[in-house]
Amino acid sequence: MSLFAFAAAVLLLLLTPGPTNTLLALSGAAKGVRRSMPLMGGELAGYMTTVLPLATFAGPWLEGQPLLADIVRLCAAAWVLMLAVRLWAMPVASASEAHIDARAVYWTTVMNPKGLIIGLVLVPPAGFLATIAYLGVLTGLILLVASFWLGFGAAILRLIARRHPTLVGRMAAGFLVFFAVALTGQAAGWV
Secondary structure, eight states, rough: HHHHHHHHHHHHHSSSSHHHHHHHHHHHHHHHHHHHTTHHHHHHHHHHHHHHHHHHHHHHHHHOOHHHHHHHHHHHHHHHHHHHHHHHHHHHHHHHHHOOOOOOOOOOOHHOOOHHIIIIIIIIIOOOHHHHHHHHHHHHHHHHHHHHHHHHHIIIIIIHHHHOHHHHHHHHHHHHHHHHHHHHHHHTTOO
16 A cells, blocks of 8 residues: 555544544533643554554454454443443533543543554555654644544534533533444444
8 A cells, every 4th residue: 555545544534533533522622722732642642552563563463363353342342431421411621621631532542443444454564664654644644633623622512512511522422332332333243
């Protein structure tokens, strides 16, 4: 896969709404872009924790371990469901201030199936120097897309939250429950 094709595929994947993007948007709504920027480091670290080992040595080993993939999906679903329960009854400002920190974003990103797709499918098996180039592009795209989601939260969700303080948290919780059910479905073979 060329570097351009990789960048296009990763950009589309990262822009897709998911648990990490939901947390970033909520934080952007509650704290604004500038105060939420440290979360970008949590997301970047989470993706690198997942993608780097997969792209360099774990990919071939994991191909023969379908049970392990299901266990990872179930752990991710449990984590996302726990986040949904926390967000359900809280106004967006309370939810972001209390629970959305770089650590929560890190663990949500580590459990995010997007990291598995990037590490196992999109980063081509290449030499060390080529892998570094792909990881550099990935880093730039992660920061770009994280900025987008923070800005989306600050611009759009903040307006909604002013009129309906619990609505944004409940919408986010609903999205997270959807992602948790989808992950469970994949692990159980429903999807």
